[in-house]
Every structure is written in C-alpha cells, then in structure tokens.
Amino acid sequence: MKELKTIIESALGSCKKEGLLLLDETPEIIFETPKQAEHGDLSTNVAMLLAKAEKKAPRKVAEDIAAKIPVPSAVLTSVSVAGPGFINFKINPLYLLNVLHEIYKKNEDYGSLDFGGGKKVQVEFVSANPTGPLHVGHGRGAVYGDSLARLLSKAGFKVTKEYYLNDAGVQMQTLGKSVWLRMKELGGEKVEFPENCYQGGYIKDIAKEVLALRPRAMTIESEDDFISFCGKYAGEKIHNEIVKDLEDCGVTHEVFFYESTLHKKGKVQAAMEFLEKNGDAYEKEGAVWFRSTKYGDEKDRVLKKSDGTYTYFAADIAYHKDKFDRGFDKVIDVWGADHAGHVPRMKAAIAAIGHNPKDFDAVLIQLVNLMRGGELISMSTRSAQYETLRSLLDEVGKDVCRYFFLMRSHEAQLDFDIELAKSQTMENPVYYIQYAHARISSVFAKAVETGIKLKFSNKIDLNLLNLPDEAQLAKFLGEYPSVIKESAARLEPHRISFYLLELARKFQSYYTKGKKEQAYRFLSDNKELTAAKCYLLKNIQIVLKNGLTLLGLEAPDRMESKDEL
C-alpha cells in the first residue's frame, strides 16, 4: 500500500501548509484491515497518534486529514472518519485486483522479500545426540526449524541449516557399553544392566547386528577398544536412522557438525584461552570457570571439570565461536523448552567471545503432549507406543505431522491428538487447505475436459472480476508478503498456517456461491469472463502452493478419496 501511504503523506502536507496541523513530528503511518468489513478495506490511526501533540480532538484531526484526500481516485473509492478517530478507506476494486498480475508474474517467487538483506543466518536445530531414535518433541523442533529456515530464506536471508552432533564425551561411551552389555546377554551371560545405560529395545537390535558382524571380536579385542567400537557403530547407525526419519518428515540439513572436530582441531582449548586472556575464565577448586555473571548470568559456570575434561558447555562455546567465525551475521538455535535455563549462560558466552548477544537467538520449543482420543499418552515409559517420531509418521503421515507441529505457536505447549490428526475434518485443517488447492486444479481439469483453453496472461481484463468476493480475495492475496515479513521477523512460521487456512476458507466460500448463482460460476460460455475467473483461481493456487511449500507440505492436484484412506 505504498500509494496509499503517499496519499496520506500528501494530505498531511496540505494540512500543515494550511495551518490545520502543526506536524512537528511526522508520525508513522500504519494501515490495518478493520475487523468489521463495514469499516472499509483499510484504516489508519494516524489522527489518534497526532491528537495529543496537536492538542485537538482525534476526530477533528481525522476529519481535517480526510478532507484533504481526493476521492474517488485510481486507488480509493471513498474515505470516512469513524469511531474514536480512525480514517477508513474503501479501495478501488480494480486497484486491488492489480496484484494478480504481480502474483502471476512472480509465481513461486511471490512473497519473496529482501527483508533479510542477504544476511547470513544459521539455523541450528534437532541436534539430537545419536543415542536413540527421535521422539515427537524432536519432531516439533525439527519441523519448526526447517520451516523457519524456509521462511527466513523467503524473507531474504541467506540461510544455512545445521545439525550439531555430540559424538564426543561420555555419551558415546555409554552407548557402546549398552550395546556391549546386551551382546554379553545374547551370549548367555547374566548381566546387571545399569540404569544410566540406554534401555531401549533398539540397543538389543544393534547388539545382534554387531554380533553377526563380528562374532568373535568380543573375545579377541580389549574391552575398552570393543566398547568404543560398539559406540561408534551404534552412533553411526542411529544417526543414519535419525537422518532417515528427518527426511521422511521433509527435514534436511546442509551441515552436520561433529563436536569431535572441535576437540581435534583444538578449538575448545582455543576458546578457553580466548576467555582466559580476557579474564573471563578463572580457576577455582580445581576446575576452570567461566565468569558468566559478568554478562548477566546468575552464577558462574564450569568449563573444565576437576577431572581435566571439558564440560558440554565449554564445547558449546567453542562451537558458537566457530559459527560466528564462519561469518554468520545471525545465529539461531532451536532448543527444547527444557534447555531454557541455558539461554542466559549462552548469551553471556556470546558476549564474552566478542559478539552482540542480539545476533544470537535461542528459540525454545515447548513440549508436545501426545494424545489419543483425549487420553494423554505417557512419554516417559518405554512402553509408550507412540513415543518415537517414526511411529507417529507411520501413523499420520508427513503432511499431517508437519501441519500439527506448525499450527500452534512454538512457545505454547502442543496437544497432539493422534485421533484428531487422522480425522479428515476441520479439526485437521491440513486437508482443508490442500483441498482448496486440489479443487482449483479440478476446475482447470474440468475446463480442459469441456474444451476450454486456459491461457493465463497479464492481458486478462481484470475489470470482469466485478464481484465483491473477487476484489476481497485479491486484497487478501496482496497481504501475503506482509505475512511472510511478520512471520520471519518474529520467527513464527505458524502465522503462515493461519493465513493459508483463512485463504482456503475465503476460496471455499467463493467457490460454493457458484452452486447457487450463475455469476459465481467459474466456467461459462463467456470466454473472457471464464479466462478472468480462472486467472484469479490460478493466483489463489499460486499463493496456496507457495505457503504450503514454506510449511513443507504437498500441494496436491487431487485429493485421495476418503474411503481409500
């Protein structure tokens, strides 16, 4: 609405010139779509913002401004003042419809912005340790991170998706030991299986594999060597399965970063030295501490334990230093809500390694409560059938899974009811949105079938789209870029879900009117009119597909019938 902004600015200018307004400061002009349709297509609150400085009643200010706005024009059909001092506008339908040419021309690039200015952003997400399969909580973070990356990239950032693997430290050791113990069990030995070892059934499967692969290794090799082999084998195997799970979820990463490389290249030590040099690290009680309190953390944190090994946090500092060293302007970590307590120390660390903590965002993803028909499924026990992302994917499928993870704000806990997810009703809106897309394809198929040639071009006469729904649909399509911008700025891909739902709803309503009113039929004997209507449909479809792609969902040309599922 650049033109409208210019119109307001020039109206303000006239008011100042005639002495109606002082305008010592120019206010920010913001437009919004009124909730009530009777209030027009757009409104602005500038008059209310100005009222105080002008020492005038907001309504009076609004009226003065409104009087200087010429109507009707190519942009506006009417201006009015209402409520406490809103200036409401009715937009010329033809002006609204013009956006269709822009959408059609840009197609899949419609909604692409330079908001990010080409800044390099890294999104690190999932980063689950290869000690067991992904659970549904990981799934939410995975889908969120993936969609966020798509969104930021659409908004003009240069995005790298990264996965950090803890392949060093005690975990891999424990994993190896778990496998080794299960192997001994398989060999008929009675073993005490410690609580801190990995309990899952997948460990036994891996044990069987290793046994088949190297049946005599256990007797030949030293215990330490063999446990370390088991750990490495299991880690790789589990990691591969994680990657497969993610792929089936439509989630991919460009970089897999191994913690071990930090140690090998001496980067952890280098980071420690960096902190020490600046007086941000000190020794106490046989350990080395990070002076995180200096940067606002509530207490100092251990970097190097008294046994001489580094903490996870120390490696994490080195890792984040490495991220910035690689030239990222902005670093986003997607964490589970249980890591909330780590944010202050990480922010402190970012500051200590010489970067602005504002360039580091830790997005916390709240819990997923997995349910079935209203009953909570326990997440803590092994017996929980749907604990893993894999089993959820197998049962509800990729699109439903992703949509459910993206239909809520990431900072609110999510109730994921498998029964609802499987139902094909409005409780599961993913089908509704896809249905809108498919329906449009279906109309086109019908057109072809009845011998209508579909030709989309900017030669289409938009004047023919004279139904109110048509201008309103065009207006809504025109809002898509601002939805992208807002979603990207707030790191909230769920806003796209809501936008798409509303677009689908508007389309369905428009479509259904054709059942009753001939004027609403898309396909008719009037070639030009049919072409214009199909052009609008094409544009709706472009935006639907565009948004679905951001969410990582399919945009089908036809829906499978209910009975087939």
Place this chain on the structure above:
RNA sequence: GGGCCCAUAGCUCAGCGGAUAGAGCUCCUGCCUUCUAAGCAGGAUGUCGCAGGUUCGAUUCCUGCUGGGCCCGCCA
C-alpha cells in the same frame, strides 16, 4: 526459593496497543441435476485468570498475585 513459558467461548486455539474480541470442534436450522458436500450459509455461547499501573485507548505493555507446565549438576 529462583528463572522461563502458558492462562481468551463447553473443548482446542488465533489475535498481542485501537472501533461491537475471532476461528474450528460441539449444539441447532438450511443447502448436492450443474466447476470434488473432505464443502457452504445462518444461529447459540465470553467478568479475554485476579488486582493495580502506564495510555486519549489495554485481551494486547509494566508490576504483584493465583493456577498449570518446564528448568535450576564439575550431565549431556
């Protein structure tokens, strides 16, 4: 005890400085000879957790409180 998140219709949730607070589910009433009824139209339902404060204006921002979740390790 401290920190973070949540609290909006019977249920699941949007909105996050503006005009009569929205959507879906649920409950009623209609709508398939004609582009997919996985759909549409209409109706019903709210002290926006409580109490203060900032503001011309607060569900939205701030403070306190209450209730629920997560976290507070020389674990990762």
